[in-house]
Amino acid sequence: MSEPSATITGMAGVVIGDDGVARCPWGAGEAMRSYHDTEWGLRVSGEAAYLERLTLEAFQSGLSWSTILNKREAFREVFAGFDADTVAAYDEGDVLRLMDDARIVRNRRKIDATIANARATVGLREEGGLEAFVLGFVPAEQPAPGDTGEMLTVSPESVALSKALKKRGFAHVGPTTMYALMEAVGLVDDHLVGCHRRGCSGAA
Template sequence: MQGHRQCCTWAENDPVMRAYHDEEWGIPVRDPRALWEMLMLEGFQAGLAWITILKKRDAFRQAFAGFDPEQVAAFNEDDVARLMANPGIVRAEAKIRATIQGARIYQDMAAHRENFADFCWSFTDGKTIKNPGRDWIASSPLSETISKELKRRGFKFVGPKIVYAWLQAVGIVNDHELTCFRRDEV
């Protein structure tokens, strides 16, 4: 961790957020499974603080079979009940069911030879969008377009704000602050 270097202000005061910022946030992710996992976690974050999800991420990974889409797609009602009883995760039935459905959609895409990473990066021609320094925004025309396409395919908890946070997290959009040491590194 680069504790002595200036980072984005949102990550300055919490060691968990600082580690996430310095080691993960905004680094371009090209692995389809990892992109899907982060999209599902962003969905769980809806209405909550991201720190809540970060602190529960290991429990989420254990509960959702390491976010292996093939395994999660096979979850049934017993699994929903098991997850609803798990105090280590966010126990929101709609979000649990959305994750299972998201795994099924991911699997369907793969069965039709559509790589989830290629799909995700297709909206920017495979390039990270480096936004100019500006006031913080919650959504963009890009996140609105991707949100509509994800919803069309049947994904849930993928509104423009959730999608924008995901785009930032997986490095499709670089919104590191102008003074942040990570801005030019990613």
């Protein structure tokens, strides 16, 4: 996450922006504000939406999230709008094409994982599909972090989701990456207490 550019009220707590609105520290800067305010922590629907978030979280590993957001449209283009059937059919020629595309993160392991995950997503339709599968790991209780120091990076549910996806052929879906996915799509509400987006996911 990017560092906040506004004044922090309390140690790693919510940040009051120049618009007078309280936000999580990472969402206070101009670069991340829109994503924080309009997308992070909101439920999404559809197979492509879940495959996209899973893919982007995997590519983000080791990089800043702002880097991935800046390349998001290129990712959508090269991965055919995250249509699982299309990406599942990618071959070595497609991999080489992607490795030559400077608009995305050119990491062979992550590109290979994306193709493997598209194929696994197609296979998961027999169990109700990727969306329903991920939603089966919503935690019974939601966290309520008062500052960033109280935020988790892994949970029993993200560990279980990681294991379940790996069992079904998914790659680059470690527990930390899956926790980030769960935060991004609103299964876990990790907006800080006091943030104006707290509760936006509707997670109980």
